[in-house]
Amino acid sequence: MFQRVRLSSPPASALFRLLLSAALFVSLPSPLCAQVRANVDVRVSDGATGSPVVSATVVIMETGHMSTTDSRGLAEIRGVPPGRHALRVSAFGYRTELVEVEALNGRNSKVSLSLTPAPVEISGVRAEVAATGLPSGGIEVKTEDLDPTVTDLPDALDGVPGVTITRRGGPGAPAEIHIRGSNPEQVLVLLDGVPLNSPLTGRVDLSTVDLSSLARVVVLPGAQSSRYGPRALGGVVLLESRTADGDSGHLAVGGGAWGGREISGWGSWLPTPDWSVSAGGQWNSAKGDFRYDVPEFRGGGEGERENADFRRTGGQLQVSRSWENATTSLRAHVTEIERGSPGTIAQPSISGSQDHRMDGASLRIKADADRTGGSFLLSLQSQRAEYRDPAPPFGQAYDQTTRVSQRELAADMWRRAGQATVRAGVVSRRLHVRADALRLPASTMEERGAWSRLEFSAPVSPITRLDAKVGLRLDRHDLVKGTSVSPSASVSLNFPRTRMEVGFRQAFSPPNLGDLFFQEGVQVKANPDLRPERVPRELSLSLTHRLELSGATLEARASAYQGDIDDMILWSPDFQFVWSPGNHDVSRRGLEVGASLGIPRLDRTHTIVGHLAWSHVEYRGEVLSGQVAYRPRFSGELVGTMDMEFGAATLRLSHIGSRRALAGSSLNTLSPYSILDLGFEVPIHLGRSQARVETTLSNLLDERATLLVDYPLPGRGWAIRLHISTPNL
Structure with a gap:
């Protein structure tokens, strides 16, 4: 959306206009109005905080005149031809905006706008x-x-x-x-x-x-x-549910290989400007049986994966009430899953099954004013999981049930003062677990934590902004002795097209109940003496750079990290080949590089995206050495999307490097593999509704891959889905 700014000269007397017109008519053989170049002043602020945006780039689209904002958020462009001009304003971490300015000869045009923070x-x-x-x-x-x-x-x-x-x-x-x-x-x-x-x-x-x-x-x-x-x-990983989006609806249906079927719907309703209701439901199922190659050390040949059926049903409902600076939301959800437990290809099961049910409700209150705000969360959740196999291929028949109930209270607040923002919060969780698989008939755990973070942002030069964050959290956990302290700090420099950041962090993870207290079986043993896992020092460095050339946009990113893990909990066998979890020190560092290229062509943009990750995760002890099992050193992906008149086509190539399958041994190392997927998207016009058909050909080259030993992945498959969206019902 364009913003128009029109500047007018002061009213002149009729005599002055008459004399000026006569003089021009007599003396000027060229145009009736002399073109005197204008000046444009653009002031840019942060739409969320109101503070000046430093190093924003302001470009006159037609002429190429360019300037960047200073510490006041002000960009001055001189010598602009008079008339209407489209300005593009962009800054790292904000959505690009277009504004239109119209100035008279020799005058200054002033534009003030705010940029919306965005990915x-x-x-x-x-x-x-x-x-x-x-x-x-x-x-x-x-x-x-x-x-x-x-x-x-x-x-x-x-x-x-x-x-x-x-x-x-x-x-x-x-x-x-x-x-x-x-x-x-x-x-x-x-x-x-x-x-x-x-x-x-x-x-x-x-x-x-x-x-x-x-x-x-x-x-x-x-x-x-x-x-x-x-x-x-x-x-x-933060997952955010859909919320109300006006009076709208969405329906999707589809099917595919291995008996796949799915249907989902979503809708929202705004009965009044202050109230909103949104709801959705999903159902999908698959038979899941597929052919696979049996590895040579298992005898070779071809097998068929059986008892891999799957069915999921779920629904969500959310009701929200908005005030001037606050929102209250009540959300409820339920999900039920039934699926087979086929086991490994070495010990397949045709009678094992699983049933899961997850439901819960949460109340969230959020308030945001100009310089302060906060939120409150109350959540009640429950889970039930049943595992059974009346005729397992190994060991005795089992029928086990796990029930979990969880209550959480959390609150946080923030306050902004000048260029600094303080955030703080507290959280309390209480979990009650009853599981047949544990030696304890029932267990109750509590977690309590308090955290705070100071954020500071200030210009250090006309084209550079400094951002700094310092955080600290204190935790008490029933499975960890004492109080765990987790500090963090990061500093970033932001230039018009480049961003650099360095960071320091600490972290911990408690042992889980299963590793500590599960019922011992044949060739497996629990370990009640496990210590919590800790990262005493993680250092990271990242660099992002954006480049625009002849209409094409290239953005490259690189991240390096080093963060050893003390007492990492890993399973391994002893000299009697009895498996149990134990604490191991692990060396960990890595590098991630990626780039995206947008190429405009015939009023459409085609994209090429790629990334490559190198990960070094090795034992530091004297007994075990080498890469930890199932951690590929190299992985990557290359994606190309072509936007065409009838729709879009996407080609995706994913690569997983070689993986060790045994702790401290290179025996039976799994080979690297690559998967090629192809997808098409074709829009369909249905009056007021918007529709599209998606077609997917997965694993196009029918690669018989295995990421984990004895758990093969399916070969070539297909899927087709129809999406229908109706905005503004």
Whole structure:
């Protein structure tokens, strides 16, 4: 949207106008009006804080005149031809704005505008540096911008640099996340601020979360305990549910290979300007059986994965009430999952099954004024999981149930004073666990934490801004002795097209109940003496640079980190081949590089995106050495999207490097593999509604891959989905 600014000269007398017209008519043989160049002054401020935006770039589109804002947020452009001109105003971490100014001859035009803080697109069509209000280095995934090759939440996260998703099969199979070589239980996953990590295993099965119910996903790599507390040792994943978007509706139906079927719907309603209601529901299922290659050390040949069926049903409801500076939201959700437990290909099961149910409700109150604000959260959640197998291939029949109830209270506040902002908060969680798999009949755990963060932003030169953040959190956890202290600090320099940041963080993760107290079985043993995992010092350095040339936009990003883990909990066998968890010191460092290129062509923009990650995660002890099992040293992705008149086509190439399968041994090392996916998106006009058809050809080259030993991945597949959206019902 353009902003028009018109400057008028003071009224003149009729005599003056008559004399001036006569003089011009007599003396000037050239045009009737002399063209005197004008000046344009542009003042730019932060739309969220009101503070000046330093180093914003202001460009006159037609002439190429350019200037940057100084410490006052002011840019001065001299010698601009009079008339209407479109100005483009851009700054790192903000949405680019277009304004229009019209000035008379020889006059100064003054424009004041505010920029909206927003993600800046980096190493991926769907991965972006997160906006203000989030810890440094955050990467955002917008669900509305995902291409057709992304079919679920694990797919969406798999394209983030430094993230590895481990799946145990095809559609609907359990999927867990690793960030920068971490264990899955070292990654904290929050849905609308509420943890999804199982208190029994510490892990999150991403396949239980429906992607269509989410508005966005933010990944915070690295140690994040100074803000998010326990389990945020490897990183944090923030999941945000959809909210009301006017009177609108969305419906999606689809099907695909391996018996895949899905249907989901979402709608929102605004009965009054102050009230909003949104609701959604999802159902999807898959048979999940597929052919796979049996590895040579298992005898070779080809097998078929059986008992891999999957079915998920879920729904959400949210009611919100808004005031002038505050919003109250009440949200409820329920999800039920049924699936088979096929086991490994070495010991397959055709009778194992799992049933999961997750439900809960939360109340959130949020208030924001000009210079102060805060929020309050009350959450009640429950989970039930049943695992059974009347005829397992190994051991005795089992029928186990786990029940978890969780209560959380959290509050935070912030206050801005000049160029500094102070944020602080407290959180209290109480979990009650009853599990047949534990030696304890029931267990109650409490977590309490308090955190604070000081943020400072100031110009250091006319084109440079300095941002600094210092944070500290104190935690008490029933599974960790004493008080855990987690500090953090980061400093960044922001130039018109470049951003550099250095950071320091500490983090910890407590042992989980399963590793401490699970029922011992054949060849497995618990370890009640496990110590908490800690990152005593994580250092990170990141650099982002944007370049525009002949209409094309190139953005490159590089991140390096070093953060050893003391007492990392890893499973390994003893001399009698009895498996148990133990504490091991691990050396960890890595490098992530990525770039995105936008190429305008015939009024359309084509994109090429790529990233490469190198991860060194090795044992530091004398007994075990080498890379930790299932941590690929190299991983990467290359994505190309072509925007055409009839729609868009996306080609995605994903690569996973070689992985060790045994602790401290290179025997049976798994080979690297690459997966090629192809997707098409075709829009359809349906009157008031907007529709599109998405077609996906997954694993186009039919690569028979295995990320984990004895858990093969499916070969070539397909899916087709129809989306219908109706805005402004």
